[in-house]
Amino acid sequence: MKTTGDQFLVKKINKSIVLDTIRDQSPISRAAVSKMTGLNKGTVSSLVAELINNEFVLEIGTGKSSGGRKPVMLLFHETAGYAIGVELGVAKIRTILTNLNGEMVEEASRKLARTEIEYVTQELFAAIQSMIDLTPPSRYGIVGIGIGVPGIVDETGRILFAPNLQWENMDLNALISEHFQLPVTIDNEANAGAVGEQQYGAGRDAANIVYISVSEGIGTGIIFGRELFRGAAGLSGEMGHMTIEANGRKCRCGNKGCWELYASTSSHPQYDFDTLVQMSASGEADGIRGFYEMGEYLGIGISTIINTFNPELIIIGNQMMRAERWITSAIQQTVATRSLSYHRKHSSIRFAQLETRSTLLGAAYYAISGFFSKDRASLAETM
Amino acid sequence: MKTTGDQFLVKKINKSIVLDTIRDQSPISRAAVSKMTGLNKGTVSSLVAELINNEFVLEIGTGKSSGGRKPVMLLFHETAGYAIGVELGVAKIRTILTNLNGEMVEEASRKLARTEIEYVTQELFAAIQSMIDLTPPSRYGIVGIGIGVPGIVDETGRILFAPNLQWENMDLNALISEHFQLPVTIDNEANAGAVGEQQYGAGRDAANIVYISVSEGIGTGIIFGRELFRGAAGLSGEMGHMTIEANGRKCRCGNKGCWELYASTSSHPQYDFDTLVQMSASGEADGIRGFYEMGEYLGIGISTIINTFNPELIIIGNQMMRAERWITSAIQQTVATRSLSYHRKHSSIRFAQLETRSTLLGAAYYAISGFFSKDRASLAETM
DNA sequence: TTTACTTAGTTTAATCAATAGACAAACTAA
DNA sequence: TTAGTTTGTCTATTGATTAAACTAAGTAAA
Numbered sequence: 001m002k003t004t005g006d007q008f009l010v011k012k013i014n015k016s017i018v019l020d021t022i023r024d025q026s027p028i029s030r031a032a033v034s035k036m037t038g039l040n041k042g043t044v045s046s047l048v049a050e051l052i053n054n055e056f057v058l059e060i061g062t063g064k065s066s067g068g069r070k071p072v073m074l075l076f077h078e079t080a081g082y083a084i085g086v087e088l089g090v091a092k093i094r095t096i097l098t099n100l101n102g103e104m105v106e107e108a109s110r111k112l113a114r115t116e117i118e119y120v121t122q123e124l125f126a127a128i129q130s131m132i133d134l135t136p137p138s139r140y141g142i143v144g145i146g147i148g149v150p151g152i153v154d155e156t157g158r159i160l161f162a163p164n165l166q167w168e169n170m171d172l173n174a175l176i177s178e179h180f181q182l183p184v185t186i187d188n189e190a191n192a193g194a195v196g197e198q199q200y201g202a203g204r205d206a207a208n209i210v211y212i213s214v215s216e217g218i219g220t221g222i223i224f225g226r227e228l229f230r231g232a233a234g235l236s237g238e239m240g241h242m243t244i245e246a247n248g249r250k251c252r253c254g255n256k257g258c259w260e261l262y263a264s265t266s267s268h269p270q271y272d273f274d275t276l277v278q279m280s281a282s283g284e285a286d287g288i289r290g291f292y293e294m295g296e297y298l299g300i301g302i303s304t305i306i307n308t309f310n311p312e313l314i315i316i317g318n319q320m321m322r323a324e325r326w327i328t329s330a331i332q333q334t335v336a337t338r339s340l341s342y343h344r345k346h347s348s349i350r351f352a353q354l355e356t357r358s359t360l361l362g363a364a365y366y367a368i369s370g371f372f373s374k375d376r377a378s379l380a381e382t383m
Numbered sequence: 384m385k386t387t388g389d390q391f392l393v394k395k396i397n398k399s400i401v402l403d404t405i406r407d408q409s410p411i412s413r414a415a416v417s418k419m420t421g422l423n424k425g426t427v428s429s430l431v432a433e434l435i436n437n438e439f440v441l442e443i444g445t446g447k448s449s450g451g452r453k454p455v456m457l458l459f460h461e462t463a464g465y466a467i468g469v470e471l472g473v474a475k476i477r478t479i480l481t482n483l484n485g486e487m488v489e490e491a492s493r494k495l496a497r498t499e500i501e502y503v504t505q506e507l508f509a510a511i512q513s514m515i516d517l518t519p520p521s522r523y524g525i526v527g528i529g530i531g532v533p534g535i536v537d538e539t540g541r542i543l544f545a546p547n548l549q550w551e552n553m554d555l556n557a558l559i560s561e562h563f564q565l566p567v568t569i570d571n572e573a574n575a576g577a578v579g580e581q582q583y584g585a586g587r588d589a590a591n592i593v594y595i596s597v598s599e600g601i602g603t604g605i606i607f608g609r610e611l612f613r614g615a616a617g618l619s620g621e622m623g624h625m626t627i628e629a630n631g632r633k634c635r636c637g638n639k640g641c642w643e644l645y646a647s648t649s650s651h652p653q654y655d656f657d658t659l660v661q662m663s664a665s666g667e668a669d670g671i672r673g674f675y676e677m678g679e680y681l682g683i684g685i686s687t688i689i690n691t692f693n694p695e696l697i698i699i700g701n702q703m704m705r706a707e708r709w710i711t712s713a714i715q716q717t718v719a720t721r722s723l724s725y726h727r728k729h730s731s732i733r734f735a736q737l738e739t740r741s742t743l744l745g746a747a748y749y750a751i752s753g754f755f756s757k758d759r760a761s762l763a764e765t766m
Numbered sequence: 767t768t769t770a771c772t773t774a775g776t777t778t779a780a781t782c783a784a785t786a787g788a789c790a791a792a793c794t795a796a
Numbered sequence: 797t798t799a800g801t802t803t804g805t806c807t808a809t810t811g812a813t814t815a816a817a818c819t820a821a822g823t824a825a826a
Binding site: 004006007009010039208238244245248254255256300304308337341342346 | 387388389390394395396397400420422535543544591603607620621622625626627628629631636637638639645680683684686690691692693694720721722723724725726729
């Protein structure tokens with residue numbers, strides 16, 4: 001059943017437009033919000049009054065006059081609540097605490113000695129609890145927890161398969177949300193990274209982004225029309241397993257010639273990634289050649305992505321960023337020869353701006369956006 | 384500037400929900416519409432009254448009582464207007480006339496002797512005019528023209544590049560819409576085919592579809608969340624040029640090892656497509672083997688599509704449909720070994736249900752949906 | 767035939783959100 | 797001092813939905 005329209009829907013739409021405008025443009029006056037949104041001045045006044053009442057917006061005194069009465073400047077109240085972002089890796093758990101603007105206020109990391117579920121969940125509980133303990137007092141407190149994991153996650157937050165952790169079919173979402181009694185969002189590490197870069201990093205102005213997380217495997221997060229794409233079952237974006245050599249090496253996924261066998265950090269036949277970085281940094285030809293070849297293969301996959309999606313922006317993130325200066329030209333050259341010219345003109349390639357925090361900040365954003373997009377029933381309570 | 388909410392928006396939303404419900408479920412009573420949509424009985428009554436007034440809906444007498452007053456059954460008035468769908472091919476122009484339900488009422492085809500722009504546009508004008516001449520009288524007449532073309536089209540309907548017609552950068556939309564003074568939508572043939580199958584064919588219940596148009600090249604139309612995906616500049620879906628052999632044959636697009644070099648109807652090194660069909664039909668091993676290999680390569684690309692998009696449905700259309708019985712098992716087997724099991728479970732592969740009319744019906748649907756989704760300003764005039 | 771009960775559809779009064787426009791407040795500039 | 801401008805609030809109006817009453821028109825059982 002489609003949601004029908006009524007006045008509550010109208011108010012919800014307009015209230016979130018006003019709040020978004022204030023958040024993006026603050027400090028801003030009521031009059032300016034009215035002009036920008038096209039909403040009537042009176043409407044803006046009344047919605048702002050409610051937002052102030054709920055502490056989502058603050059007045060911070062008058063601004064400069066432009067020939068008439070001085071405007072009262074409004075600010076998004078970024079510390080009315082906090083969000084927790086978690087990145088569950090194979091060897092460590094990283095956590096951050098952000099305000100409602102996605103600005104980091106605390107950060108921590110703890111090593112994981114093993115990968116058994118019981119041990120890891122205990123460590124997760126402890127890591128999250130320590131962030132909660134560090135949270136300053138605020139109106140809404142912790143508004144939610146977002147978690148990025150290295151594996152396939154369905155739409156409900158169940159981890160279907162995490163090869164590196166050797167987990168299968170595990171309902172992490174239920175576990176965490178029951179323990180902390182807070183809203184929890186769990187997603188693939190690449191999806192979270194894509195969202196992080198889109199909200200706070202290299203993709204802030206782009207509507208269509210493909211984020212490529214390159215480490216031991218290759219994961220992708222696809223954003224269309226400013227929204228993360230999820231396939232039929234919430235799965236998607238496993239482009240690391242697209243075929244680029246029809247009769248290439250065998251992959252553990254069952255396929256042959258998968259992209260990640262040729263372009264991930266573990267794809268070099270001889271040296272591991274750390275060694276390659278060291279060699280290249282000290283100018284050794286073998287290292288530089290190794291990265292050049294990886295860059296070419298990355299370019300092959302990126303060309304397919306450009307022809308398929310024609311995204312405004314392709315962002316390369318995760319471990320492979322450390323090789324930026326040795327792979328960039330190989331990628332660019334390969335893409336220049338292999339992608340369709342009409343598409344290439346509209347696509348550019350960049351490296352992640354948030355460096356190693358794309359996933360963490362994206363995870364925190366899941367919690368923040370979940371808080372602000374609650375459905376009508378729960379909105380009525382808080383807003 | 385985001386569209387803000389007001390009561391006109393609410394009415395527009397609800398009116399289109401009511402109309403959609405009647406169209407999908409007709410014949411249906413007002414009471415049933417109210418139950419299905421959750422809208423108040425009075426609201427439904429008043430919206431239906433307006434729809435009847437505008438001849439979008441008809442009353443067709445009473446239905447069966449279920450223990451009380453007999454319901455008045457409502458019907459979507461499918462002949463209140465007509466749409467024209469056009470498929471511009473290399474050797475011919477095909478045209479159909481449909482009612483507002485996308486049901487074909489006229490069909491025609493005319494051969495193209497040459498591909499020069501002047502000649503082809505004259506033929507297009509004549510082909511469309513002959514459909515207009517055949518249109519029965521109705522309240523709204525021809526509501527629009529949709530055209531599917533073999534090439535890259537931008538969001539405004541400008542043909543950027545049509546290799547088979549040898550056209551470049553041509554504003555076909557302006558040409559046609561000025562000549563007939565009607566709304567015109569122009570899109571790539573594969574996108575139109577995807578929309579056709581989604582609305583009227585194999586994909587009617589699916590939200591996420593990838594339509595693969597396989598003829599001399601391979602084009603794809605991607606539908607997410609019941610909406611056609613368009614990339615940054617309205618371009619997208621040129622998956623025929625994804626790399627499946629990193630060092631494969633040279634393609635005219637500049638890339639090497641493009642999918643369409645191995646899996647299109649023109650990909651056999653020795654025989655042309657018609658010959659292969661004939662050979663296979665008469666049981667010749669060479670023909671059957673040829674199709675088996677094509678099926679394998681199709682399967683390779685489809686596996687990548689499954690891993691990338693995890694669509695509910697993959698639809699194979701256009702010329703390659705004629706080889707359905709010889710390629711199906713090769714495709715299925717290849718996909719079974721090459722795609723990720725978690726994704727494969729949620730994806731199924733079918734052939735186009737509208738046969739050779741996917742593109743034509745999709746093009747007509749562009750015109751119909753354009754008519755029903757006019758913006759508020761023009762809606763006020765007609766509705 | 768009568769009576770009780772159902773279902774369909776309309777009408778009416780109430781609610782509520784946005785809007786236009788009047789108005790007050792506070793400022794600039796001549 | 798005065799005229800004009802900008803900001804923000806207040807008020808009456810509009811219009812869409814809704815709940816609930818009401819009318820219409822049937823079924824079913826005593």
